[in-house]
Amino acid sequence: MLDAYQESLLIFFGINLIAAFSFYLPFKTGQVSLGQAGFMGVGAYAAGIITTKLGLNFPLGLFTSAIVAGIVGLMVGFPALRIKGIYLLLLTLGFGQIVQVVALTWDYTGAHNGFQSIPKQKDVIYYIYGVLVFIIMFFWRLERSSLGRAMVAIHTDEDAAEVMGIDIVRIKLFAFSVGAAFAGMAGCLFAHMTTYVDSLTFGILLAVNILMFVVVGGGSTFIGPIVGTTVLYFLPETLRTLREWMELVPIEWTESSELLTQGYDWLYEFLDFENEKRWIAYALILILMMIWRPQGLVSRDQLKRLGRRFVGAKS
Amino acid sequence: MSAAAAPILELHGITKMFGGFTALSDVHFSVEEKVIHAVIGPNGAGKTTLFNVISGMFGAEGGSLAFKGQAIDRIKPHQRANMGIARTFQNIRLFEDLSVLENVQVSQHGRHFRTIWSAVSQAIFHAPFSKGSQEIEMEDYAMELLEFLGIAHARNTNAADLAFGERRLVEIARALAANPAIMLLDEPAAGMNPAETENLDEILTRLRDEKNITILLVEHDMNLVMGLSDYVTVLNFGEKIAEGKPDEVQNDPDVIAAYLGTDEEL
Ligand SMILES: Nc1ncnc2c1ncn2[C@@H]1O[C@H](COP(=O)(O)OP(=O)(O)OP(=O)(O)O)[C@@H](O)[C@H]1O
Ligand SMILES: [Mg+2]
Numbered sequence: 001m002l003d004a005y006q007e008s009l010l011i012f013f014g015i016n017l018i019a020a021f022s023f024y025l026p027f028k029t030g031q032v033s034l035g036q037a038g039f040m041g042v043g044a045y046a047a048g049i050i051t052t053k054l055g056l057n058f059p060l061g062l063f064t065s066a067i068v069a070g071i072v073g074l075m076v077g078f079p080a081l082r083i084k085g086i087y088l089l090l091l092t093l094g095f096g097q098i099v100q101v102v103a104l105t106w107d108y109t110g111a112h113n114g115f116q117s118i119p120k121q122k123d124v125i126y127y128i129y130g131v132l133v134f135i136i137m138f139f140w141r142l143e144r145s146s147l148g149r150a151m152v153a154i155h156t157d158e159d160a161a162e163v164m165g166i167d168i169v170r171i172k173l174f175a176f177s178v179g180a181a182f183a184g185m186a187g188c189l190f191a192h193m194t195t196y197v198d199s200l201t202f203g204i205l206l207a208v209n210i211l212m213f214v215v216v217g218g219g220s221t222f223i224g225p226i227v228g229t230t231v232l233y234f235l236p237e238t239l240r241t242l243r244e245w246m247e248l249v250p251i252e253w254t255e256s257s258e259l260l261t262q263g264y265d266w267l268y269e270f271l272d273f274e275n276e277k278r279w280i281a282y283a284l285i286l287i288l289m290m291i292w293r294p295q296g297l298v299s300r301d302q303l304k305r306l307g308r309r310f311v312g313a314k315s
Numbered sequence: 316m317s318a319a320a321a322p323i324l325e326l327h328g329i330t331k332m333f334g335g336f337t338a339l340s341d342v343h344f345s346v347e348e349k350v351i352h353a354v355i356g357p358n359g360a361g362k363t364t365l366f367n368v369i370s371g372m373f374g375a376e377g378g379s380l381a382f383k384g385q386a387i388d389r390i391k392p393h394q395r396a397n398m399g400i401a402r403t404f405q406n407i408r409l410f411e412d413l414s415v416l417e418n419v420q421v422s423q424h425g426r427h428f429r430t431i432w433s434a435v436s437q438a439i440f441h442a443p444f445s446k447g448s449q450e451i452e453m454e455d456y457a458m459e460l461l462e463f464l465g466i467a468h469a470r471n472t473n474a475a476d477l478a479f480g481e482r483r484l485v486e487i488a489r490a491l492a493a494n495p496a497i498m499l500l501d502e503p504a505a506g507m508n509p510a511e512t513e514n515l516d517e518i519l520t521r522l523r524d525e526k527n528i529t530i531l532l533v534e535h536d537m538n539l540v541m542g543l544s545d546y547v548t549v550l551n552f553g554e555k556i557a558e559g560k561p562d563e564v565q566n567d568p569d570v571i572a573a574y575l576g577t578d579e580e581l
Contacts, residue, residue: 165396165425
């Protein structure tokens with residue numbers, strides 16, 4: 001079956017995807033949050049207290065992480081209702097920083113020493129993919145429902161949606177809070193994989209990464225975050241394997257001429273993607289992708305057209 | 316219309332300021348049920364602002380509003396919509412990423428799902444591959460409205476991809492889907508060609524006579540207004556300067572003066 005490396009790749013991919021979905025739900029109602037890493041932190045610490053401090057079981061920890069992060073999400077969501085765009089970014093960013101400060105100073109959970117010896121959950125991968133199946137089914141249904149349409153309407157034109165009878169306050173709060181609950185679960189799963197978290201684990205870089213998953217993949221269908229997370233998560237790994245592909249070229253081919261040998265050596269040297277270069281390449285690909293498809297790699301429109309082509313024109 | 320019936324909408328001294336600028340000044344009038352009531356006036360008279368106040372997008376600095384005899388000043392925009400006040404926008408504001416059918420369905424949402432929980436449970440708690448009876452009912456009704464307006468053929472087209480005249484009709488369909496008692500139509504004929512305008516004339520007449528909907532109509536096309544309306548209120552610089560039957564208003568010296576020097580014809 002899977003070796004340890006492959007398994008850990010799949011585990012962190014799954015956690016990242018849950019985090020991406022946690023960003024995607026409020027984003028559907030036009031709310032752009034840089035607080036999802038913070039909600040992961042809330043979930044990680046809440047679950048850590050349940051399992052490590054109270055010695056209760058992991059499923060209860062997972063459940064608690066969703067509930068606590070969801071409630072905190074509701075509290076952050078209220079002030080978030082009144083503000084938009086860059087100010088909402090700042091508010092959620094500030095929230096993330098508050099979480100970090102609490103983690104850094106709260107003695108009960110280890111303060112600056114970090115939250116240590118969280119029990120490792122051996123079968124965490126099953127929980128991760130179980131949560132993902134649940135979340136994907138949720139979005140699958142949502143995007144075919146009246147509530148889903150209302151969310152797109154709010155995203156497009158909040159004031160127009162409101163005079164069409166949509167209760168934008170409730171729907172935005174719902175999206176923000178449930179999104180936070182998803183992030184809380186991602187944090188809990190992460191903590192019980194790594195067994196250690198501290199104030200730096202859930203920082204701004206993670207928050208931006210989560211945002212990128214959705215922006216690169218596309219924010220108009222739940223397929224977007226899946227594609228975005230897949231591309232961005234596996235891209236650095238793929239770059240690393242380019243050299244291995246080169247090594248498959250038979251040596252006799254390159255030895256046939258001096259020029260080829262030199263070219264091969266130069267390319268081999270160039271593809272040294274173990275270090276910083278990997279991240280530079282990653283950044284370049286990101287920029288190119290945003291120029292090529294600023295609306296994201298997949299869109300709802302594209303999928304609808306594809307669907308019609310294959311299924312035929314249904315009413 | 317019978318004189319005894321209570322007005323469906325009453326405006327008492329509505330005043331709306333933007334900074335130091337008075338966009339509406341002490342505007343009083345009533346709208347009788349099941350009539351087409353036009354609000355006219357030169358550019359910048361405050362007609363759209365009036366609609367924004369009635370639909371709740373703007374709060375007013377003074378005065379009060381009553382809908383079916385009940386004060387609605389403190390009622391939120393989405394609740395006003397669900398009580399039966401629907402509107403269209405002068406500068407078309409469709410949900411561009413949604414299809415025509417979906418645009419119309421959006422304004423059925425509030426009426427079908429009073430609470431967030433009913434909306435959530437409709438969304439997630441039923442068989443994954445079926446639409447569910449409620450969804451089918453909503454779709455059927457939306458299709459009925461699209462057929463009524465003659466745009467059923469465009470149901471799967473994205474709102475962004477429609478011709479201008481059709482976009483105006485989708486605005487009307489979307490307002491209708493909320494099952495309104497009164498519709499506020501902000502220049503529905505703007506940008507329409509004569510044939511489209513004629514079609515619109517017929518649609519508005521049918522809305523009043525067959526669907527018993529009261530229409531508050533802002534429109535610059537005077538042929539349409541004078542031919543269609545039962546009653547006309549005239550605004551100028553945020554003040555009501557006249558009201559009455561179309562022919563009374565057309566011959567009112569204040570109204571003629573207000574339009575003098577504008578490029579519009581009464
Ligand atoms: N949001 C706003 N902020 C500031 N001023 C506004 C705002 N909305 C409208 N106004 C001003 O209020 C006045 C009335 O505008 P309004 O749009 O209601 O006019 P109107 O009668 O609808 O005109 P038109 O026939 O051109 O649509 C105008 O002078 C306009 O500049
Ligand atoms: Mg106007």
